[in-house]
Amino acid sequence: MKARIIVTLKNGVLDPQGQAIEGSLKSLGFAGVDSVRQGKVFDVELSATDPGSATQELESMCEKLLANTVIENYTVEIIG
Amino acid sequence: MKARIIVTLKNGVLDPQGQAIEGSLKSLGFAGVDSVRQGKVFDVELSATDPGSATQELESMCEKLLANTVIENYTVEIIG
């Protein structure tokens, strides 16, 4: 089973990478960029077969390791 | 307009980060993890209003800066 986890910074948390990229896009001439926030994607392959329990397992991975819940949010999606 | 860009490593490209995360998940007791690949997400806000031209613009951002097309693929999605 394949799953995709997306981890993004919470609102209000500083995002130096996003800021720098925004600046760089602007200097490349992309004037219409209002903001950029950078996050992470994890594409996970699991041997589990039940989507329900897999989702639970993935959420637990996020809580325990993949996201720093002080500053990050996460979403979990089974994709195949 | 909001868009989400996802940049992932091409198949076959070594992903040391993903490997280290996979190892850590296993040692935390998540036995059913077969593989982890890490990628990047960019949440971009644009002042553009036309989805078609916005998508083009976003793709051009990926080609020019956000993705390293030698080793990475990207997808662009308008989300609101």
Next chain:
Amino acid sequence: MTLRNDIEITPELVADHGLKPEEYQKILDLIGREPTFTELGIFSAMWNEHCSYKSSKKWLRTLPTSGPRVIQGPGENAGVVDIGDGQAIVFKMESHNHPSFIEPYQGAATGVGGILRDVFTMGARPVAAMNALRFGEPDHEKTRHLVSGVVAGVGGYGNSFGVPTVGGEVQFDRRYNGNILVNAFAAGLADTDKIFYSKAKGVGLPVVYLGAKTGRDGVGGATMASAEFGDDIDEKRPTVQVGDPFTEKRLLEACLELMATGAVIAIQDMGAAGLTCSAVEMGAKGDLGIELDLDTVPVREERMTAYEMMLSESQERMLMVLHPEKEAEARAIFEKWGLDFATVGKTTDDLRFRVFFEGEEVANLPIKELGDEAPEYDRPWVEPAKPAPLGELPHMDVADALLGLIGSANHASRRWVYEQYDTLIQGNSLQTPGGDAGVIRVEGHAQKALAFSSDVNPHYCEADPFEGGKQAVTECWRNLVATGAEPLAATDNLNFGNPERPEIMGQIVMAIKGIGEACRALDFPIVSGNVSLYNETNGQGILPTPTIAGVGLIEDRAKSARNAFAAEGQPILLVGAPAIWGSHMGQSAYLRDLFGRNEGPPPAVNLDHEKKAGQFVLGLIREGIATAVHDLSDGGLALGLAEMAIKGGLGATVNQLNDIDPVPTFFGEDQGRYLVTVNLDPQGDEMRALWKRAEAAGLFAPWIGVTGGDALKLGEARAISVEQLQEAYEGWFPGYMGATVN
């Protein structure tokens, strides 16, 4: 992807593998049959320029490679030089030019990874790194991106691995627009009685694979052309290698731990053409055969073929021959560090290189001939024409010229670059980048230190490869001397264009001759090196760039020197000067960077004079007379003085000679000169004694000025404040790079 071994060998396929028809004929004659597809891959790897040195070997053999301190010259993973007290310095330089142009971060990172591996493969713990980088002109659309990526990649790997970067070079020139140069150097310390070599010994012993898993990284373009892609392949397979310093660091610790157990008989890292080159080399050197069973090779991708496994350039891998009774102990060490450990074959006595995969024999080749019978060419070459003499010298105000140079791409501070490198890790750095040479103390030794420098002036080499080759060696040697080090030995990285063009081959030949002559005269043998050819785009070659990296020994680090003005009121001497202080303007920075003129012959190097000047300066440093030392190179006296002022935060007042054009005085690039400040009374006896000594040595060491104040005043030119110099010097790089994102 299915890539079968029964694939038909067509002339196109042979050509795709970079083999000429006559080379293919040689293969047929050698093995008496058509090679299998895997065998063709093996030949192409072993017989390409990179592994076989087929165009350069004839000339490399002419280099001096031995000396009383040389323990191992070229032919192993790195050169080994005795530094006394049972210790040796192990070092080499290698290029990663093409990969860095394709993917700057990973290309540079894996270049650093590769050279570090060469060093610790020999049992040495890496203690210093350098990187010599050459980029296209600053205005070229790709340059910023390449600078940013390469520097981040060099740092990303070296910093994580934990080796201090102590020096290097960065230059810009239009001629590198389509072909940048990334040359990485590493040095490590080992005990002289615990050096490890690649020569296998003993029959029937396990051949063990260590480190990271094998993927399709770097499997060449030839494969792509000849592969049948299955339906599931929707993207062109990347051939870019990705570096993993975390694995390399563990590999280092595991290897050193393993070596200490006495289990290792032979070891070879997997670099270019990974498993193929390493296995063949270990066997051939030991007069043994090697048998590999590819089904046991740790892989990270599915359905890898024999061909791919043999040619993969996945990083962070090693091959060893082990004492069988120690295998379990060895495995435990690698498992502790979380690395793969697999017995993938054995040594045999049949002198064959046999490879098995899925129950089939996919290669069976004569192992010695794979290396020994590699083509070797005596390529036609023409001696490059000597440049026309310099026309009329254009004039410019001396102060304006100095400010112009010091704030320009090729002479401004490289701080923006080296602050991205960890220069302090290991706690032994005595001189970090910015000086004439990087200096580290020998850990655990009360007095010793080692100095490192990397140098070449490609413009000199283009105008006259012979003098340019000499000059590169000499400048490196001088930089070591300027810190108080006795130069021990060097490594070279010869970067040139297409050797099949006689003019380029002429550059190669003449540069090697020049290097050889200088190394012989200066007792500075070449103990390792690397050749990178075919550096060109659209028929335009790069500037000939034979980078020389040298190592020097400081016996007592309390008696070493730096290039910063140390105190007010100290006389400045120009040791080794000609009668009019400076004269040679051909190929000077003044002409090139201020007037856009690449003209005239480069300065000639008088090796006898260099030796005398070097010995004299070393004497002043060791006796504690010299308070600051700086060798002069491009930009001449003016740039040298400005650098000493900026580093010391202290000005100086310098004279000029009556009735003599100040431009050659201040900007001439005559060789064999050092700026030395001394703590002597210029009117006193000690100073007179110093001049007597200089005279006896056949040297002129005029007193040209005195340190002090907050401005630099060159002759009649207006004084420039040190602050203004500093701003120009430090400003260029950050201003140029701005807010780039790697």
Next chain:
Amino acid sequence: MKSAVVVFPGLNRDRDMIAAIEKIGGTPPAIVWHKDAELPDVDLIVIPGGFSYGDALRPGAIAARSPIMDVIRERAERGVKVLGVCNGFQILTEAGMLPGVLMRNASLRFVCREIKLKVANANTAFSNRYADGQIIRCPIAHHDGNYFADAETLQSIEDNGQVVFRYAEGTNPNGSLNDIAGITNAAGNVLGLMPHPENLIEPEHGGEDGRGIFAGLLT
């Protein structure tokens, strides 16, 4: 005073730290591999710098979740002093033993240079060899030293005197909030510090300003 240095795979300033402790304290620290079952009974636990697990995910994230951190946390709760330098600081924040996070430098670049530190609180076990407001020299070498905490946390660490070292005016190399370079936990026995005092402890390093931190702890 007995000390231990904890080593995770990928750390690389462990040898520098061990040397500093031995040179200043006179006795070498115990060296504890992250998988060792036992952490000896010591008064000071040090987590040195480097790139544990290759800085995968977030610097310090993986090391922070290894079993030995539970032992360290428990010792810290009993009052044992814990010092985390650079990656050690990142590990301590990821482990929740110190507040806040260390994000990528604002420049996005690795930076190695000497900066100046201002002693913001000399009344801790880690800083009592210095005076309040004293400016000392110290090298840095990091990619992720940009200290961030939400407004409330920031206020509370400021109010409690938990900020021990700040980048002196004009030398903040990474964008850290309030120029924060080093903080303690509320109890004051756990310090995280981005700069590397262990690389400035001998005349041959060009200065000895970093000694004070170790001298206060080891003697």
